[in-house]
Amino acid sequence: MSPLTECFYLSFFLVIVVRQGLCSPRRAGSEAWDYVEVRPGAHMFWWLYYADSPSAQYKDLPLVMWLQGGPGGSGTGFGNFEEIGPLDRDLQPRKNSWVQAASVLFVDNPVGTGFSYTEKSDRFATNVSTVASDMLVLLQHFFTAKPEFQSIPFYIFSESYGGKMAAAIAMELTKAAAQGSVKCRFAGVALGDSWISPLDSVMTWGPYLYSTSLLDDYGLSDVTSAAEKVKQAVEKEDFLKATELWSMTETVVEQDTNGVNFYNILTQQPDEKLTSAEGENFIALQARRHVRPLNRQSLSELMNGPIRRKLAVVPENVTWGGQAEAVFSYMAGDFMKPVVDVVDQLLAAGVNVTVYNGQLDLIVDTMGQERWVNQLKWEGLPTFSKLRWTSLDDPASPGVTGAFVKTYKNFAFYWILRAGHMVPSDQGPMALQMLKMITQQD
Numbered sequence: 001m002s003p004l005t006e007c008f009y010l011s012f013f014l015v016i017v018v019r020q021g022l023c024s025p026r027r028a029g030s031e032a033w034d035y036v037e038v039r040p041g042a043h044m045f046w047w048l049y050y051a052d053s054p055s056a057q058y059k060d061l062p063l064v065m066w067l068q069g070g071p072g073g074s075g076t077g078f079g080n081f082e083e084i085g086p087l088d089r090d091l092q093p094r095k096n097s098w099v100q101a102a103s104v105l106f107v108d109n110p111v112g113t114g115f116s117y118t119e120k121s122d123r124f125a126t127n128v129s130t131v132a133s134d135m136l137v138l139l140q141h142f143f144t145a146k147p148e149f150q151s152i153p154f155y156i157f158s159e160s161y162g163g164k165m166a167a168a169i170a171m172e173l174t175k176a177a178a179q180g181s182v183k184c185r186f187a188g189v190a191l192g193d194s195w196i197s198p199l200d201s202v203m204t205w206g207p208y209l210y211s212t213s214l215l216d217d218y219g220l221s222d223v224t225s226a227a228e229k230v231k232q233a234v235e236k237e238d239f240l241k242a243t244e245l246w247s248m249t250e251t252v253v254e255q256d257t258n259g260v261n262f263y264n265i266l267t268q269q270p271d272e273k274l275t276s277a278e279g280e281n282f283i284a285l286q287a288r289r290h291v292r293p294l295n296r297q298s299l300s301e302l303m304n305g306p307i308r309r310k311l312a313v314v315p316e317n318v319t320w321g322g323q324a325e326a327v328f329s330y331m332a333g334d335f336m337k338p339v340v341d342v343v344d345q346l347l348a349a350g351v352n353v354t355v356y357n358g359q360l361d362l363i364v365d366t367m368g369q370e371r372w373v374n375q376l377k378w379e380g381l382p383t384f385s386k387l388r389w390t391s392l393d394d395p396a397s398p399g400v401t402g403a404f405v406k407t408y409k410n411f412a413f414y415w416i417l418r419a420g421h422m423v424p425s426d427q428g429p430m431a432l433q434m435l436k437m438i439t440q441q442d
Helices: 003-020 075-084 128-145 161-179 198-211 217-235 239-257 282-290 297-311 324-330 340-348 366-373 381-386 428-438
Strands: 022-024 031-039 042-049 063-067 103-107 153-159 185-192 264-268 353-358 390-394 397-408 411-416
Touching: 031 128, 042 075, 042 128, 063 075, 063 161, 075 103, 075 297, 103 128, 128 161, 153 161, 161 185, 161 340, 198 217, 198 239, 198 366, 217 239, 239 282, 282 324, 340 353, 353 366, 366 411, 381 397, 390 428, 397 428, 411 428
Parallel strands: 063 103, 063 153, 153 185, 185 353, 353 411
Antiparallel strands: 031 042, 042 103, 390 397, 397 411
16 A cells, blocks of 8 residues: 555545544444454454435334355455445445445454454364454454444345354354343345355356356356265265365366356456465365455555554554465354254244345355255245235436345245345445345335
């Protein structure tokens, strides 16, 4: 970042602080942030934006927690400045920010992600169970520190691997809220392009790419063969091996499609095709594929420069994104495990569950999402399956279909058109409308 650019950023934030009134080192008017030590030596960072609506007070609007993917992607960074926060990466107001319709809580989760950090290597989470228990500690602290949110409808929204974590967190939160150990009004969970059933995603890559003319017959055979090996490892419950074979399958896809972008099939990989470097293991390769794009250099400069100074609580030895790839590595053994059974438990418990998916996503393609949904044991599935979907106009282009939706009882599915893996980035107006519909706003 150039000195001139950095000076601009600092000047911008000085204006914001002056306008809002700096109430404390951890509060600037319509924002708040802090750390929570969720386990000894494991520190998780959160950042809250109070709803900023011209027609309603924040207490009359829901609270939404956003969970990023990876694992190792930062909600306070990528989700905030690249997707749904009040400002974009250039610190310009975002027209379709979710803060218009809800208070938004970004959490750098699991520990080691973004500004969150661990003091020792044995403090990283290795499975979604630990991720969920860590989050419950954070939420206990949050709702105690912010009692004004205890009676406000609270939703968890997620993206990618964040959805897998969100399902587990939602289940534990349901229990905790019922017991009173977390004082909140939990209203539902939304799973966006989520890694709920990894095998169903991998097994549909070939057919999806073939149907969109991105594979020929030879390519389809190659990808199908590689995916079958992943399936065999999952069936043997050798999940670390399955993660390695998943990595190999992605390499086959890249080679046979000439570098299709896993996050949007209409584009190619933004960088050079990621073949494994000599001596590099599959975990390092996958971290480069799926974690580094969420920690891109321009975003890192913003977060480690003016944002860090604005927050004024980040320890000197902590770098935003500095432990991101380690987060991914420690979760590798849990990566390919499905959590479809957790979604079933949520539905049976009466929790409102929404699945939404971008039409152009590959890594979590819609075909794979529909496949695991059709395997649910939820008693409402037979009726849900017989329903026709309803078209939704694109708010940015009236008269043009922007999505389809189907809802029955406490389950909903949104098919978002012309969007890839990051739905709010690709179709901001449609994503904002979906948020309002899910949170039952007119």
